[in-house]
Amino acid sequence: MLIFLGVENFAKIEHAKICINSYTLFVGPNNSGKTYLMQLIQGVNERLTELVDEEILKILKHGENQNSNARSYIISQDNILQFVEYLNTKLDEKKEEIVREIFGRNVPIKKLYIEILLDMGEVYEVIQLNKKDKMGKKDSIDSLINKKRLLKYLDAIPNNILMKYSLKQVDGEVISLFASSAENKRQLLALHSILRRHSLFLPASRTGLMLLYRDFFANRVDEIMLYQVKSEEEIVPKSNQSNLTQPAYQFLRFLQTYSENQSRMKKYKTEIDFFEEKLIEGHIDTNNHTGFSYDSNTDHVSVPMYMASSMVNEIAPFVLALTSKDVYDGFIIDEIEASLHPKKQLELVRFLNRLNNKGIKLILSTHSDTFASKVNNLYILSNYVKEHKKDDMIQKLGLEKEDLVSPEQLFVYEFINLPNGKSVVKEIAGDSQTGFQFDLFTESTMHLYQEALEIGELLQDD
Structure with a gap:
């Protein structure tokens, strides 16, 4: 089952339809609506089940089960369109309310809908x-x-x-x-x-949030206490003083209440070991009293996170979300490559592919041609291995089978800014031999190449 979320005239996005329960990658320029759409997806994920009420049972009722006298309810090709139509009727009724709850203010939206493919x-x-x-x-x-x-x-x-x-x-x-x-x-x-869909949105600028989340909640408590003391004077606190969206607040809350889940630690041990060896070259320690700290493999000295590098702070939440007592089945990560050296970005793609292969659904955004190119390479390799059954190609490239992806599960979307200030989102179809064509990155590369030629000519003529 694939679930798609569609919007029309939402914020600056004229139209988009995105797969929200597989492996999805967003590419596009700044200020094109990627972050807005990712937060909307997070909010809708939390509210999809609210659309399923007793009335929908009438659509799905199948009568008597073949193996017993009990009734059964079925979702199949025979009634999926009716099922989705009912959900979209409810979604249309609540779209403004949903958007207001997510963003803390009114954001324009003309249409919000889902599609389900079995x-x-x-x-x-x-x-x-x-x-x-x-x-x-x-x-x-x-x-x-x-x-x-x-x-x-x-x-x-x-x-x-x-x-x-x-x-x-x-x-x-x-x-x-x-x-x-x-x-x-x-x-x-x-x-x-x-x-x-129990997902977690991980916003951009995670370094700052990792360093300040404790102060944020301390200040919130101070505000509440101040209001209680002065309530008799009818002093009303400003609404939404933090100006945080609901998904961003939930991420801060996740950091504040984080606790390790030992069963998840065991389940993802291989992936965590890869993360610690190839990415952060160390270990993240957690303590309910002192917060998070980083232990380097080089000198084995444990330091508070505010003394660790921005790279460690940016990606530490990935493994924390993976091992949290709050079990998430999907991550929505904005600006996935932030603060990572290109070589680390290559390893990050392998790590994320491994998570997806273990059942974690991913929605990612990137501005990095390095990150996108690595996704592309592994997509092409995955197609080749699947078609020709030649696993030896994987080892020749210094990779492992776990680094591959399911080609049919990977969706890539490009955000395009229009002259009228709006943007559109188009799906980039993957080719088994050439992968995905990233027009934005190709244009930048060609510009740099042409510029280098012109500079070379000028130096030669001088």
Whole structure:
């Protein structure tokens, strides 16, 4: 399933349609709307499940399940258009409210919509189960759901299970299991898990935010206390004094409340080891009292983050988000390459590809032709390996299989500023042999090349 978010006349963007649950890269000039769109995506991610209410069950109701007397609800090619149309009706009603909540002010938006594409044969089914009903393939369930928890549910109240079917999985794959005393709530919770996107927006200028987040919250507490003391004098605090958008505030809050999740540390150990060896050449330590610190592999001296390099501060939040107690399934990262040397940018692309291969959804923006070119190279290589089944090419280039991407899962979009002050967003189609054509970077490169020729001619004539 691929989910796309579309806008028309949003802020300065005339139109855009972006894949929001795969691997997406934004390129484009400054002041073209990339940051605005990324924050909108973050906000919509949090609100998609709010669009699914009891009325939608009427569209998805499938009658009696073949294996039991329980009713089931199905999302398939037969009703996906009705399902999306209903969601978009609700989204259209709430678009101004959603935008105002995200940005803390009114931002123009004419149209906000989603599109959902199912793979051929892809079907989602919510099955209502009673204690007497059989769950289906027990091994499949045990592999995805804690066994004790599952048995507890089965012995308790009626529950619902969400199954995903495809052409390759006739028996289905267990996605989630829900139990509740309210019948409709069980079904809605199961449907919510199809659309739920728990992402984290990581804004640009992460170095400053890493250094100042504690002071920010200390000042916020001071403001609240001051208001409480002077409330009898009817002194009203200014609204939204920080002028932060909701996604930016959430990032600061994430830093403030960060705590390690040991199971995530184990799950992503290989990726974390790569990050520490190839990127920061050290380790990020966390302490609830003293905050974050950096331990270099060179001298093994631990220093507070404000003494670490801007490169470390810029990318440290990536691994913190990966290991947080708040489990995120996707990252939306603005200006991904900030403060990184070109060689580090090459390693960063490999790290991000590895995260995506482990199931982390990514939406990234970049101004770097180095970063974009590395993405391009690995895209071409991935196509070649997939088509010709020649893994030896990977080792010859000093890479590993984990560095590749799924070509069909990578989406690239270019933001283009128009003469009227607006911008448009177009998808760049990838070619299996030449990759993506980045017009913006090509123009800059050609300009520099032409300039170098002219300077050379001037020096020769002098």
